Amino acid sequence: MPLLKQGAIVDDPWVYVGDDDDLPNGGPVIVTLKRWREDRDALMARGTQVGIRLTSEQTPGQVEDDLRHFGVVALEFPAFTDGRSYSNARRLRDRFNYPGEVRAVGDILRDQYFQYHRCGFDAIEIKDGETAADWARATSIITTPYQPASDGADNVLSLRQRRAAAGG
Amino acid sequence: MYRYDEFDHALVQDRVAQYRDQVARRISGELSEEQFRPLRLMNGLYLQLHAYMLRVAIPYGTLSSKQLRKLAHIARTYDKGYGHWTTRQNIQFNWPKLDETPDILAELAEVEMHAIQTSGNTIRNVTADAYGGVAADEIEDPRIWAEIIRQWSTLHPEFSFLPRKFKIAVTGAPHDRAAVRFHDIGVIVKRNWDGEIGFEVLVGGGLGRTPMIAKTIRQFLPKQHLLSYLEAILRVYNLIGRRDNKYKARIKIMVHELGIDEVGEMVEDEWERIKTGELELPADEIARIRAYFAPPEYEALPAEDPGFAAKRFEDRACAQWVRSNVNHHKQPGYAIVDLSVKPEGQPPGDVTDAQMDAVADLAEAYSMDELRVTHEQNLVFPYVKQSDLYELWRKLIEQGLATANVGLVSDIIACPGLDYCALANARSIPVAQRISKRFADLDRQHDIGELRMKISGCINACGHHHVGHIGLLGVDRRGEEYYQITLGGAPGEDASVGKIIGPAFSSGDVVDAVEELVNVYVEKRREGERFLDTYRRIGEEPFKTRLYEERFHAAA
Structure with missing residues (x-):
C-alpha cells in the first residue's frame, strides 16, 4: 500500500508483523494489540521502534500507558462506513496528546481525506494505483470548516473570534 | 432570521463544487453506483422507487420569501412543478435528474440554502419549535441554539459515519411543539434559579421499529457548554453505539441497553475533558447569532384589534378558522397564523410551484417576509397583525391554504x-x-x-x-x-x-x-x-x- 503523508507518497519503513510471524532482526514493526500484550518485553528489547495497529473495536485507552513507546498508531477502518476510528484518532490527539504518527488503514476513500486529516490522522495507506495527485484534489474541498477539530486549523468559530477581536 | 456571512457562503460554495465533481465522476463511470451512494447521501440525494429524490434542508423550518420563491423555481425547472414538505421541516423534490442536481444545489446556495446532511448516518438537519421567537410561552427563541448546532454539526469530520442517523430538536418553550422527547437528542431551553439561560438535555428518544421516549441526561447545562456537551454525547455514541444490526444502531438502543445512568457517566467523563476547550462558546458569538433572531420592529398595537374582533363575530367561517389556525402571539396586536397544506382530499404536505410563489408573496405582504415549515407538514406565518387577519384569510382561501383544520382530525x-x-x-x-x-x-x-x-x-x-x-x-x-x-x-x-x-x-x-x-x-x-x-x-x-x-x- 502506498503511504501518503503531507500530500506526497513516501517510503514506508514500517513492517506489519502478524501474530504468529517471527520478529524480523531489525527495523520498525507494527503489531496488533494481542501481539503487543504477549510480546511486550521482546518488542521493547529489540531496540527499534514499535507501532501498534488497533481495530475499530479497540481503543487507544486500552494502551494509554504504553502510548509513549509507539512511533505509529494505525487505526483501522474495516469498512469506510465504520466511523469509530475518527473518534479514536481524536482521543489520541486531544486526550492523550499522542505526538507520533496516526495512520488510517483499511477501507480508505479519498473523498474522506478531509475527515481523516481533521481528526488527527497524518498518514494514510491509500489504494494501490492511486496517486498523490488523485488525493490532492480531495484536500482542497472545504476552505474553512465550521468547527474546531484535531488538526489545529483555522475554523469559522475561531476566525469570527479573531475578526471580533480586531473590531471587524 | 440568520444570514450567511462570508464563511457560511464559502462553505456552501465549496460543497457545491465538490458535489459537482462527484456527480461528474459518477456520470463518466469513474465511480460505481456503490461508490457514489455514500457521497450522494451526504447531499440528500436518495434513489427511490421511480427516480432520484432530493431532500433540501430548511434549518429549523425557517424560510424567507426569497428562499421560498427559489424552491418554487426549482420545482418548476427541475421537477414536475411540486415539492413535498417533510415531517422534519424539510422539502423533498421527487423527480430531479442526476446531472441537474449540482445545478439545483448551486441555485440553493444563491439563497443561503443547501442539502447537506439531509440523509446518511450523520447529524441531520436540526429542527426546532415552528413558533420560535413568537410563542407566548417561550423562554428564548430556540433557533438561536439550533443555528449554533447547525453550524457545529455541518460537515463535522468525526461524525459523518455514525452507527445510524442522528436527529436533534430544540424547544425554547415548556409546551413542546418540536417533539424533542422523540429525538436522538432533545434540547429544552430553561432558566436556572439565578435566571441564567441553559438547557435540559434529553437523549435516546425515537420512533421507528422501537419507539422510545428520551430520558434526561442533564438537568441543567450552562449555555456556553452546549457544543462540548453535544460533542461528548456524539463521541460516546460513535464509539460504543451498536453497529452489528441496523435496527439496533440508534442511540435509543444504546441508552436502553446500558441505562441512562451509565451513559450519563460516560458522557460526563468525556465532557469534563473537553468542556473548557475550543468548543466553549464565546459570549460574543452567542450574542452575534442571537442578534439575527432579535424581535422584528413591531408596531405598538392594542392587545386585541377591535376591527378584526367585529369581523370575526360577523363571519362564522372566519371565526372557525381563527379557532383552529390562529394562535396567541407574544406581541400585543399580532397573531401566529397556521396555513393548512391539507385541504380536503389532498395528499398531505404536497405543494405546487404556484402555491409556493403565492405564499411567498403573502408572507412578504403580511408576515415580515418570513414563514416556517412545521413538523406537521403545514406552514406558519409568524408575524401577522391582527388587523390584517381578515384580508389574509380571504387570500389564503384563494390559494386553498385556509382550511380550518390545523390540529383536527383531517390535519393528518x-x-x-x-x-x-x-x-x-x-x-x-x-x-x-x-x-x-x-x-x-x-x-x-x-x-x-x-x-x-x-x-x-x-x-x-x-x-x-x-x-x-x-x-x-x-x-x-x-x-x-x-x-x-x-x-x-x-x-x-x-x-x-x-x-x-x-x-x-x-x-x-x-x-x-x-x-x-x-x-x-x-x-x-x-x-x-x-x-x-x-x-x-x-x-x-x-x-x-x-x-x-x-x-x-x-x-x-
Whole structure:
C-alpha cells in the first residue's frame, strides 16, 4: 500500500508483523494489540521502534500507558462506513496528546481525506494505483470548516473570534 | 432570521463544487453506483422507487420569501412543478435528474440554502419549535441554539459515519411543539434559579421499529457548554453505539441497553475533558447569532384589534378558522397564523410551484417576509397583525391554504408511503385522503376537537404513527395492504407511545374503523376533554369493544 503523508507518497519503513510471524532482526514493526500484550518485553528489547495497529473495536485507552513507546498508531477502518476510528484518532490527539504518527488503514476513500486529516490522522495507506495527485484534489474541498477539530486549523468559530477581536 | 456571512457562503460554495465533481465522476463511470451512494447521501440525494429524490434542508423550518420563491423555481425547472414538505421541516423534490442536481444545489446556495446532511448516518438537519421567537410561552427563541448546532454539526469530520442517523430538536418553550422527547437528542431551553439561560438535555428518544421516549441526561447545562456537551454525547455514541444490526444502531438502543445512568457517566467523563476547550462558546458569538433572531420592529398595537374582533363575530367561517389556525402571539396586536397544506382530499404536505410563489408573496405582504415549515407538514406565518387577519384569510382561501383544520382530525401526518417509497408495505396518502373526505364537514371536525392522526406506510414510522392520538401503520398481509391501529400516542411534553389496539384492518374497513373510534370518544367524553384525554381516562377497552365485538365482528 502506498503511504501518503503531507500530500506526497513516501517510503514506508514500517513492517506489519502478524501474530504468529517471527520478529524480523531489525527495523520498525507494527503489531496488533494481542501481539503487543504477549510480546511486550521482546518488542521493547529489540531496540527499534514499535507501532501498534488497533481495530475499530479497540481503543487507544486500552494502551494509554504504553502510548509513549509507539512511533505509529494505525487505526483501522474495516469498512469506510465504520466511523469509530475518527473518534479514536481524536482521543489520541486531544486526550492523550499522542505526538507520533496516526495512520488510517483499511477501507480508505479519498473523498474522506478531509475527515481523516481533521481528526488527527497524518498518514494514510491509500489504494494501490492511486496517486498523490488523485488525493490532492480531495484536500482542497472545504476552505474553512465550521468547527474546531484535531488538526489545529483555522475554523469559522475561531476566525469570527479573531475578526471580533480586531473590531471587524 | 440568520444570514450567511462570508464563511457560511464559502462553505456552501465549496460543497457545491465538490458535489459537482462527484456527480461528474459518477456520470463518466469513474465511480460505481456503490461508490457514489455514500457521497450522494451526504447531499440528500436518495434513489427511490421511480427516480432520484432530493431532500433540501430548511434549518429549523425557517424560510424567507426569497428562499421560498427559489424552491418554487426549482420545482418548476427541475421537477414536475411540486415539492413535498417533510415531517422534519424539510422539502423533498421527487423527480430531479442526476446531472441537474449540482445545478439545483448551486441555485440553493444563491439563497443561503443547501442539502447537506439531509440523509446518511450523520447529524441531520436540526429542527426546532415552528413558533420560535413568537410563542407566548417561550423562554428564548430556540433557533438561536439550533443555528449554533447547525453550524457545529455541518460537515463535522468525526461524525459523518455514525452507527445510524442522528436527529436533534430544540424547544425554547415548556409546551413542546418540536417533539424533542422523540429525538436522538432533545434540547429544552430553561432558566436556572439565578435566571441564567441553559438547557435540559434529553437523549435516546425515537420512533421507528422501537419507539422510545428520551430520558434526561442533564438537568441543567450552562449555555456556553452546549457544543462540548453535544460533542461528548456524539463521541460516546460513535464509539460504543451498536453497529452489528441496523435496527439496533440508534442511540435509543444504546441508552436502553446500558441505562441512562451509565451513559450519563460516560458522557460526563468525556465532557469534563473537553468542556473548557475550543468548543466553549464565546459570549460574543452567542450574542452575534442571537442578534439575527432579535424581535422584528413591531408596531405598538392594542392587545386585541377591535376591527378584526367585529369581523370575526360577523363571519362564522372566519371565526372557525381563527379557532383552529390562529394562535396567541407574544406581541400585543399580532397573531401566529397556521396555513393548512391539507385541504380536503389532498395528499398531505404536497405543494405546487404556484402555491409556493403565492405564499411567498403573502408572507412578504403580511408576515415580515418570513414563514416556517412545521413538523406537521403545514406552514406558519409568524408575524401577522391582527388587523390584517381578515384580508389574509380571504387570500389564503384563494390559494386553498385556509382550511380550518390545523390540529383536527383531517390535519393528518402521512409518510409518502407505497406510492413513492421503496420501503413501504402500504399506501399512506390515499388513506389520508379518504379520512380527510370522511370528516370533510368542518363543523363536525371542530366539534371533535384536537385529534392527532398519523399514518406510516411501514414500521420505519416516518408518518410518526406511534405519537398519533390515533396512529395507522401499514402492514402487508399476504400481499394485501392492511392497517394496524394504535391509540394514545402523544409527541409533546406529555409524551406517550401509542398502543396497538388489536388486529389490523383492511384498506376497505380502516376508515370506518377510525370513524368508530371517534364515535366512541364523542359518546364518552366529558366537558373539555380531547380525544387523548378521554382515552387516557377510560382506557382502551371501550374502543376495543366497539371495534372488535360490535362493529367489525367478522374482522376480529
